Amino acid sequence: MEKQNTVILVFLIVVMLAFIGTGLIADGPGAAVQGFLKLQIQPGRLINDFIAVAGVGGTLINAALAGAVGLIFIIILKIQLSGPTFAAIFTIMGFGFFGKTPLNIIPIIIGVGLAAKFAGKTFREYIIIALFGTALGPLVSLIVFEFGFTGILGIPVGIAGGILTGFLLPAIAVSMLHLHQGYNLYNMGLSCGFFALFVASLVRAAGHQFENIMVWYSGDSVVLFWMVPVLSVSLIIVGLIAGGKKSLKEVLEIQKLPGRLPSDFMDLVSLEGSLINSGLIGLAGFLYVYFVGGDFNGPILGGLLTIMGFGAFGTHLKNSWPIVLGVVLSTLVFGKGLSSPGPLLAALFGTTLAPIAGQFGIVTGITAGFIHLFMVLQTGAWQGGMNLYNNGFAGGLTAALIVAVIQWRNTNKKD
Amino acid sequence: MKRKDFILHLIGEISSYILQGEPMRMVISLHQEEDGMHLAILDDNNHTDEEVVKIEKALNSRKRPELAGYYGAMTGHDLLGSSQLDLLGWQIKFADVGRTDSGIKIDLWLGGKKFESDRFNIPEDV
Numbered sequence: 001m002e003k004q005n006t007v008i009l010v011f012l013i014v015v016m017l018a019f020i021g022t023g024l025i026a027d028g029p030g031a032a033v034q035g036f037l038k039l040q041i042q043p044g045r046l047i048n049d050f051i052a053v054a055g056v057g058g059t060l061i062n063a064a065l066a067g068a069v070g071l072i073f074i075i076i077l078k079i080q081l082s083g084p085t086f087a088a089i090f091t092i093m094g095f096g097f098f099g100k101t102p103l104n105i106i107p108i109i110i111g112v113g114l115a116a117k118f119a120g121k122t123f124r125e126y127i128i129i130a131l132f133g134t135a136l137g138p139l140v141s142l143i144v145f146e147f148g149f150t151g152i153l154g155i156p157v158g159i160a161g162g163i164l165t166g167f168l169l170p171a172i173a174v175s176m177l178h179l180h181q182g183y184n185l186y187n188m189g190l191s192c193g194f195f196a197l198f199v200a201s202l203v204r205a206a207g208h209q210f211e212n213i214m215v216w217y218s219g220d221s222v223v224l225f226w227m228v229p230v231l232s233v234s235l236i237i238v239g240l241i242a243g244g245k246k247s248l249k250e251v252l253e254i255q256k257l258p259g260r261l262p263s264d265f266m267d268l269v270s271l272e273g274s275l276i277n278s279g280l281i282g283l284a285g286f287l288y289v290y291f292v293g294g295d296f297n298g299p300i301l302g303g304l305l306t307i308m309g310f311g312a313f314g315t316h317l318k319n320s321w322p323i324v325l326g327v328v329l330s331t332l333v334f335g336k337g338l339s340s341p342g343p344l345l346a347a348l349f350g351t352t353l354a355p356i357a358g359q360f361g362i363v364t365g366i367t368a369g370f371i372h373l374f375m376v377l378q379t380g381a382w383q384g385g386m387n388l389y390n391n392g393f394a395g396g397l398t399a400a401l402i403v404a405v406i407q408w409r410n411t412n413k414k415d
Numbered sequence: 416m417k418r419k420d421f422i423l424h425l426i427g428e429i430s431s432y433i434l435q436g437e438p439m440r441m442v443i444s445l446h447q448e449e450d451g452m453h454l455a456i457l458d459d460n461n462h463t464d465e466e467v468v469k470i471e472k473a474l475n476s477r478k479r480p481e482l483a484g485y486y487g488a489m490t491g492h493d494l495l496g497s498s499q500l501d502l503l504g505w506q507i508k509f510a511d512v513g514r515t516d517s518g519i520k521i522d523l524w525l526g527g528k529k530f531e532s533d534r535f536n537i538p539e540d541v
Contacts, residue, residue: 001477079481116484125484174488182489260499262486267476267501 001080004271007242008081011275012071012089015231016064019093023060026223032057036065043145044099044138045213046385047341049298051097052217056224059298063096069105070131077124083264083274083313088131090309095135097298097305099388104137107159111166119170126170132188133169135389136162139199142386147208168195180399182261183359185314186352189392193383196393200384210384216341217297224296228304232282235275235308243272251276258358259314266312278311281320285348288324292338292347299341303348310351319358319365320351326369334374346373349391356402364402371398422452427491428503429456429521432470436460438518451508451526459517467512467519473500474510474523 023032035058039050050059070092074085092100112130113123123130143149144158173191184190200210239247250273254265265274285304294300307315327350331343338344350372357365376394387393426443433441438458446453462470483505490502503523504510511522 082479084482121484122480124480127481128485170485173485177486177489178492181493182486261489262482262499262502264479264482267479 003242004266005081007238007271007275008086009071009075011235011238012067012081012086016068016071016093019060019064022223023057023064025057026060027055027057031055032061034058036061040101040103041145042101043141043213044101044104044388045142045210046138046380046388046390047098047216047299048138048213049098049215049217051221051224051298052215056221059097060223062101063093065102066096066100066105066134067093069102069109070134073109073127073130077127079124079127083266084128084262085131086266086274086278087306087309087313088128091306092131092134094302094305094309095137095388097302100134100137101141104140104162105134107140107162108133108136108166108169111163112169113166114163115167115170118167129170129173129188130166132186132389133166133173133192135188135192135387135392136165136169136196138388139165139196139386142384165195165199176396177261179403180396181403183355183403184352184392184396184399185259185261185310185355186349186389186392186395187261189352189387189389190396192387192389193379193393193396196383196387199386200382203384210381212381213385214341216295216299218295219297221296224301227296227301228282228286228308231305232279232286232308235279235282239272239275239279242275243270247272247276249273251280254316255318257316257319258355259316259319260355260359261314263314263355264312265314265316274312277316278308280317281311281315282308284317284320288347289344292344294339294344299345300348303345307348307351315351315354316358319354322357322362322365323350323353323369323372326350326366326371327373328369329366330370330373333370336373342377343373346376346391346394349389350376350395352392352395353399356399360402360406364406368398368402371401422454424491425454425503425506425523425525428493428499429454429523431491431493432500433458433460433521436462440517448526451524454523454525456521456523457515458519460519462514462519467514470500470519470521471510471512474504474507474512474521476501476504479505 035054039054039062042053067089070089109130112126112133116123116126140158140162143161144154172195176191177187250270253269254273254277285307289300324347327347331338336343350369353368356368375398376391379394380390438460440459442457444455487506507523507525509524513520
């Protein structure tokens with residue numbers, strides 16, 4: 001376990017330093033730092049591509065530092081790095097490209113910590129909820145920057161709102177797990193989306209209208225294009241060096257697992273196999289985006305980093321492809337473009353439903369992917385774009401529907 | 416969580432696993448003390464050596480407080496798919512799997528630091 005912890009910790013720190021270094025070089029230190037500071041006062045509701053707002057440099061620094069906040073909490077709480085924590089840090093870094101900032105995630109984490117204390121548990125027991133609960137970071141930014149508070153009044157109110165939100169998340173998260181039975185990998189997406197529905201309704205009732213945001217970077221950047229392939233190949237090389245030939249066998253072993261929550265591939269199979277699996281998922285996602293002609297920008301890189309993280313916690317090529325195929329079919333049936341923002345993000349993040357294909361087979365997986373697309377195109381507006389894991393929200397609803405039908409069939413069919 | 420609920424969920428998860436094998440007999444024995452408890456489950460199914468090792472490994476998996484506090488809530492709520500013994504493994508103190516004349520016996524020990532598991536036992540001839 002010590003080896004696993006060291007390998008992941010070193011890898012994550014190297015990635016964060018590489019992000020910061022690349023960011024400083026890409027835009028020059030002055031512009032990069034300025035861009036980073038600009039993001040701290042940017043409302044991060046969906047879809048707000050930070051690259052279009054602050055440039056490549058500032059965004060890379062923001063992503064690295066947001067991930068560092070999560071990693072610091074893990075280190076302070078003395079938690080062994082493993083599949084779920086690896087996924088959480090990659091996800092936070094990914095959403096550091098479009099919505100999360102070090103400042104807007106901290107109040108949520110503190111709120112979850114207080115909930116743990118209130119429930120008589122240790123913070124360690126809720127750390128996964130805290131890390132993934134940062135999906136609601138934009139709620140803090142919304143209160144501070146969009147509610148029209150004058151002076152610095154918005155800051156304490158925003159922090160208090162974030163803490164209250166974090167405080168309520170554990171209760172919701174556990175209930176949502178029961179709803180979909182662990183077949184939606186981004187359970188906090190469903191939990192945060194559920195909570196955001198109430199907040200959005202309250203805010204609308206109070207007379208505030210959510211402006212639709214669509215900030216989407218479509219330019220070319222060598223750094224953004226090569227980031228995921230380089231990271232993916234690095235993961236594969238680290239896995240091969242650490243595990244040798246047997247790690248390839250372990251990758252095949254991972255493909256046999258359904259991936260249902262909580263499937264820590266590092267525990268169930270091995271660290272090395274999981275790292276290679278993450279790298280393969282990253283390469284597959286990159287090739288998909290490349291071949292459909294998608295942009296390599298903040299949200300897409302966020303999606304790719306997230307699925308790479310979950311390559312150690314539920315997602316693999318075998319349980320993912322039926323979901324992606326379902327999303328592609330749905331996109332074509334409803335006359336959307338495969339490279340349009342919604343369908344493209346759904347193809348990546350839709351792998352939140354991978355355990356459905358892993359457990360119930362290809363046809364059910366394709367069906368789940370098909371439903372997921374038209375759901376996710378609506379759910380963002382429902383929750384006012386405050387929940388960054390919108391695909392986790394839509395995926396949770398889809399999983400709940402499929403689980404309910406299968407459960408009903410199993411209960412009523414004769415043996 | 417109240418102790419009664421916790422026990423119910425543990426029994427739900429472990430019995431779900433045993434019932435997947437469609438045994439003709441399943442016996443659950445619970446012995447409680449203030450600081451801990453002993454839960455024993457017996458069945459009359461055939462289990463391969465490989466399966467026994469797998470059960471023992473899952474039940475004695477390393478303690479994962481960061482997972483037990485959150486995903487541990489799924490214990491005993493399984494309605495679909497196969498049961499997940501590692502959920503139990505994160506929450507118990509120690510597990511032992513042994514063979515009986517007709518099947519296996521799974522012993523689960525739970526408790527705090529003061530809990531002395533050697534005070535608990537069920538007769539070998541059960």
